[in-house]
Amino acid sequence: MGTAILGAITGMLGSFAVLRKQSLLGDAISHAALPGIAIAFLITGAKDSNTLLLGALVSGLIGTFWIRGIITKTHLKSDTALGLILSLFFGFGMLLLTYIQKQPNANQAGLDKYLFGQAATLVERDVWLMAIVTGICLLVLLLFWKEFKILLFDADYTKTLGFNTKTIDILITSFIVLAIVLGLQTVGVVLMSAMLLAPAAAARQWTNSLGVMVILAAIFGAFSGVFGTAISATQNNLSTGPVIVIVASIFVLLSFVFSPSRGLLFKQIRFIKNRRDLELHKTLAFMYNIAETHEDITHPHAIKILNNFQGFTKGTLQKLVHKNYVKLDGNMWYMTEEGFKTASNLYNQQTTGDNE
Amino acid sequence: MNNAQIEIQLIASLVAIACAIPGTFLVLRKMAMISDAISHSILPGIVIGFFITHDLNSPILILLAALTGIITVVLVEYIQKTGLVKEDTAIGLVFPALFSIGVILIAKNANDIHLDVDAVLLGELAFTPFDRLIIGGIDVGPKALWLIGSILMITIGLLFAFFKELKVSTFDAGLAASLGFSPAVIHYGLMTVSSITTVGAFDAVGAILVVALMIAPAATAYLLTNNLKRMLAYAICFGVFSAIAGYWLAHILDASISGSITTVLGVLFLVVYLFAPSKGIIAVLHRERQQRTEVSLLTFLLHLKNHKEKSERHVNHLNEHINWHKVRSKSVLELALKNNMISIEKNIVSLTKKGDDFTSQAINYIITNEDAQIEHMKDDFFLFRG
Structure with a gap:
């Protein structure tokens, strides 16, 4: 249950992170949260x-704004800033954790569960906390939907419209940090970024609309939460x-391959189909050139003369017949009136040919 | 300082140097996050290698792990090439997936052997001196020392051999291609070196510290210089310094060595970030303020030139008209006075001869907007910075 909510919320907010090209920010934040936990x-x-x-939240936010500072104030690039903050904060967190481990305090055991996460440690209160935060996120998302959307796609335009881009920016970043911090307990520091990215990246393949994408991402996230928990519960030691x-990740892979408009599979199919169309056109054009030499376009020709032509197959001929461009008569073929017209228009209006 | 301590520091320093060299190029090529991805995704390679060899230091394991690192890079590039997602998303998708596979493999199969996730992620430098390489019955030093030493040798050798190629392809890939160096070969070469270094170092210092040691010294050095050779040298110095200082910090706190090395790196970066002479935050803020004052001064002088009537030039009126805060207008006024641009009589401000000339030039520049004149203008600007 907890993981489902978590998946939903990270999926929603992850959509924004992915679209804003801040995918790796999640990774950086989740690492940067570690010293906060230790200090708290x-x-x-x-x-x-x-x-x-709370400690994680604070240190995550500090990390985020330091990253901002590095990118805007120095010539270091965003990837360097991210990697830098990520590793430095994490190292510092590890220092504190090992330091804590040497302290005489019986409570210290179990802090390292934040590294990899264990959903089993979730108690009812944590689930409620998650649910409440998710509710707030949803509310804010709905309230500022238009602002978020416009900022996402055209930041400059937003500024000219008089919105305070900085505030919106900070708001959304804070929510991303919040979601990450919540997830730490369940999936851990190292893998949190995938929770943020994977559902959103999968959802992106199915739609071009932001609203649909956010909802889809939430569903994907929730499902991976549920399935993941179920699988790990059936096996020991997982x-x-x-x-x-x-x-x-499997969701992402499936989406990459099977999504109707962007997926690799359909892209390949479209690619092949286009090539076939092209071959068809080539054959037709070749026939046209032959037919043109005769006054009567329906004058029959032997199929044999087509054999030397590259791109000609029996299949394409059949297709041409099927489209009523060409008629077969034993070993001979002749062009129909319609076929001749299409062929003569072929190179003038390529588009009409594609639409046939 | 006993023998083991010296050895630990030596190993840490060697790791630092070995990481700083590829790290510098990664930072310059805007691929810093790739090192993070590699350091995570070599985990399945290490695990599989460990099943085969049962020896964490065997060369086969290192090769396998490095191979996984390269697979990561190839996967990231493939996903990116499909155009379905952006590069950063591709990185963010690939490495957690591979890392998860590694973690699950460990959890399922390696419970009883000495290999746990913490050790992979964090490393434990303190134990490296106890794992000794013995050749013909003679103790020749810790294994890790030899391992990282040889990796470092290879890296340095490659660096000297291909320095020119690396340099050209880093800063101008197009030129490199037209000169006949294949950018792809150099790219994958660099990736291979990074992977091998990461793998070699992870055993000693852990995956996260590898990332820190690759990026942080290079980034710190980049803030201080624009010269590639100097940047390399600085990065190595920073790395070694923080390795040794980090060791002693850990010694005092009795905490993880890799954690404290990272902390020293972080402090170092923070200091440079704040105080670097031309690119530090303080310098940048100072420069921004100076420029703002200069622009204010120019606006002010232009205003004076435009208005001959006395009411427009009254000191108090200026406050309202140009809409500055009191403090700023006062400082601008003083600056202008100091540079003999204006004179004030009974609270009425007027331009001096020099100020008038200067303003005419400024207008001329603004109208024509030609490059030739900006050089001259700059000289004038230096006048009132003083």
């Missing part, structure tokens, strides 16, 4: 998940996080 633990000395998540990620 050091300060309070208790393993209350809410305080820890952490939830990796399984969820694998399930989500």
